[in-house]
Amino acid sequence: MREDLRKKIQTDWVFCDGGMGTILQAKGLKGGELPETWNLVRPDDILDLHCSYLEAGATIFNTNTFGANRLKYPENLEEIVVAAVDLAKKARTKCNRDENAYVALDIGPTGKLLEPLGDLPFDRAVELFAEVVRIGAREGADLVLIETMSDSYEAKAAVLAAKENCDLPILITTIYDEKGKLLTGGTVASTVTMLEGLGVDALGVNCGLGPKQMMPIIQELTEIATVPVIVNPNAGLPRNENGATVFDVGPDEFAEYMEQIAAMGVHILGGCCGTTPEHIAATIARVQDKPPVMKANPHVCRISSYCEAIEIGKEPLIIGERINPTGKKVFKQALRDQNFEYILSEGLRQEESGAHILDVNVGLPEIDEPFMMEEVVTRLQSITSLPLQIDTTDIEALERGLRYYNGKALINSVNGKQESMDAVFPLVQKYGGVVVALALDEDGIPATSDGRIAVA
Numbered sequence: 001m002r003e004d005l006r007k008k009i010q011t012d013w014v015f016c017d018g019g020m021g022t023i024l025q026a027k028g029l030k031g032g033e034l035p036e037t038w039n040l041v042r043p044d045d046i047l048d049l050h051c052s053y054l055e056a057g058a059t060i061f062n063t064n065t066f067g068a069n070r071l072k073y074p075e076n077l078e079e080i081v082v083a084a085v086d087l088a089k090k091a092r093t094k095c096n097r098d099e100n101a102y103v104a105l106d107i108g109p110t111g112k113l114l115e116p117l118g119d120l121p122f123d124r125a126v127e128l129f130a131e132v133v134r135i136g137a138r139e140g141a142d143l144v145l146i147e148t149m150s151d152s153y154e155a156k157a158a159v160l161a162a163k164e165n166c167d168l169p170i171l172i173t174t175i176y177d178e179k180g181k182l183l184t185g186g187t188v189a190s191t192v193t194m195l196e197g198l199g200v201d202a203l204g205v206n207c208g209l210g211p212k213q214m215m216p217i218i219q220e221l222t223e224i225a226t227v228p229v230i231v232n233p234n235a236g237l238p239r240n241e242n243g244a245t246v247f248d249v250g251p252d253e254f255a256e257y258m259e260q261i262a263a264m265g266v267h268i269l270g271g272c273c274g275t276t277p278e279h280i281a282a283t284i285a286r287v288q289d290k291p292p293v294m295k296a297n298p299h300v301c302r303i304s305s306y307c308e309a310i311e312i313g314k315e316p317l318i319i320g321e322r323i324n325p326t327g328k329k330v331f332k333q334a335l336r337d338q339n340f341e342y343i344l345s346e347g348l349r350q351e352e353s354g355a356h357i358l359d360v361n362v363g364l365p366e367i368d369e370p371f372m373m374e375e376v377v378t379r380l381q382s383i384t385s386l387p388l389q390i391d392t393t394d395i396e397a398l399e400r401g402l403r404y405y406n407g408k409a410l411i412n413s414v415n416g417k418q419e420s421m422d423a424v425f426p427l428v429q430k431y432g433g434v435v436v437a438l439a440l441d442e443d444g445i446p447a448t449s450d451g452r453i454a455v456a
Contacts, residue, residue, distance in 0.1 A: 005102055005143055005169045008059075009202050009228045009268060013288055016104075016232055016270025017053035017061040018280050022245070024049070036068045039083035040076075046084075050091030054101055056277035057284040058270070060171075062106035062145060063088045063136065069110055069128045078135055085139035104145035104171070105136035107158055114153045116382045117184060122157055122404060129161035137166035146172040147232070148207045148272075150183035152191050152306050153406040159198045160403075163430065170199075171268075173206035173230050180217050185385075188220040189309035190407065193302045196227060197408035197432020204230030207272040210237055210249055211257035222265040226297050229266045233257075235274030247274025255282035262287045265295035303357070303434050305387045306406040310356060312434065317357060319389055319410075320350030323376070324361040335364050335372060340379055347380050357410060358384065360401065361391035373397040378404050389436075395423045402431035409433050416441035416455035 008014060024035050027045050038046055046064050053061050063084040070077050088103040095101075110128055112120040133144060144162040149155040155174060162170045172195060180188050195203045203225060205217055211233040221229050236249030249257075258269055269287070271279050301312040310317065323346050325332045334342040347358050358380065362372040369392065377388060377400075389410035390401040402409060409431075414424040415438040428435060439445070439452035446452045 002099055002102065002142070006201055009169075009171075011292070011294070012267070013059075013284075013292055014228075014268045015057055015059045015280060015284050016230070016268065017050075017056075017058040018232075018271030018275030018277065019235070019273050020049065020062065020064060020066070022247075022273050023276065025245075034067060034072060036064055036066070036073070036080050036084065039064050039080055039087060043083065043087055046087050047091050047094070050088055051095050052277040053280060054091060054095040054097050056281040057288075058101065058280055060102045060104050060143070060145070060268075060270070061088065061091075062104045062147075063141065065106045065132065065136070066108040066147070067111070068132055070131060071110060071112070071128065077131065081132055081135040082139055085136055085141055089140060102142040103140070104143050105133065105141035105168075107132060107144060107146045107162075108148050109150065109154055113184075114151065114157065116378070117151075122153065125154060125157035126161045126164075129158045130165045133162050133165040137168055141168065143169040143171060146170070149174045152182060152184065152186040152194055155191070156194065156198065156406065159195065159200060163199065169201045171202045171230060172200050173204045173232060175208040176205060176217050178209065178213055180220065185307040187307055187309065188217060189224055189302075190304040190307050192221065192224050193304035193309045194406075194408045194432065196225070197304075199429070199432070200227065202228040202230050202268060204232070204266075204268065206230070206232035206270075207234060210234050210247075211254060211261060212249075213237065215261070218261055218264055218266065222295050222297075224297065225295075226299055228268055229295075230268040230270070231258075231261050231266045232270040232272045233275075234272050235276075235279060238274065245274075249274070251276070251278040251282040254279045255286045258283040259286040262290070263293055265293045267292035267294070301434055302408065303387045303410050304407040305385050306381065308385050308387060310387055318355050319357045319359050320347070320353070320355030320386075321359045321361075322346040322350050323380075324359060324391065325364055326361070332364060335362055335367055338372075338375075340375065343376055344379055344383055347384055347386075351384050351386055355386065357389050358386050359389040359391050359412065361412075363392055363394060363397070369394045370397040370400045374400040374404050377401045381406050390433075395427070398424070399427055399431075402427055402433060405431075410436065412436045413438050415439075418442070 146158045235247035391412040411433045413436040
């Protein structure tokens, strides 16, 4: 029996495989040819590739499903994914690694930007990922590895798809530029805050950069993350040579860098574009006999937008409360009229006045509050980088706000009544969040400080 992966990644060395697409190109994959089709037309090459990484010592190895989704495979997605998982399992048995190697259902980006930056609706992205998760989990994958995500919103869609459609461990790696930014503006801190709130089992960085260029990003990851960190770099920065993409960092140099990265507190190590079984074997040889450096970062109370993380407790924070109908006739009418221009202008005015967080309360008895919450949260995210506080007593509106929020929200509020806790806490567990907790319960507000602490 294989060890529980969730336990293993807490304490042991775990080695991922390396590049797949670049090796398939060397085997004859043509420009424009979809690599996942090789699961059907050249299965022996995929089997050999898996075996080469298993023989190198990889603990986690990826199915050939990075680009597999219904957009790219409208006719035969299921056949592609079933074959991919089957080939991975066959390779594991062939290499006598059934007890100590884990098949990762590899999920890459859809290739489209999500609304509002692009034209792919969030719910459609979730369903595209969910379909692959359901097939892969049914066929026997051991974990879901979401990788090469350059948009935190798409990363959230993929994580939710995995959480809602399987109970497998979820690992995720995102792709940063040399300034530590995602393509859509996310930072290391904002991305980690959101992903940890969503409950991923491990997170990290892959692709885009070589190990040397990743060092500052890895340093920040290891200082912030409270879950295990994954690092899968490219074999250096790619360059074009006679029409071919070439990577300059060989196995020995790569392993030297990975040894330094391991010493920073990373114990899930692998490679991405340009790396080979030799790169993975050299890395394993460098670090496997040393004890992993275990980071024990304290849990910090953070919320985030798509590009900004705020720590609660360091200094006073100002919450702008103007997106709230209480005592505001003009705002109430704006809600009735769906005058989003006015509602959003209130948010921008507060940002200009120095607010750190924007409260969003759109509750009126005569309007569809869940719809309005979704619309306002979604639209605010396109014009402001401030984190949001979702403020409602309507549980459906709360869920809609949390689901479509590209970050980890502040939630106003919960209290000690069992009914309140039973409604709010499962949503916090699913979507992440920091709650404003009111020290009252079924008996009202306690008269003494001890009573209030007991409620808390």
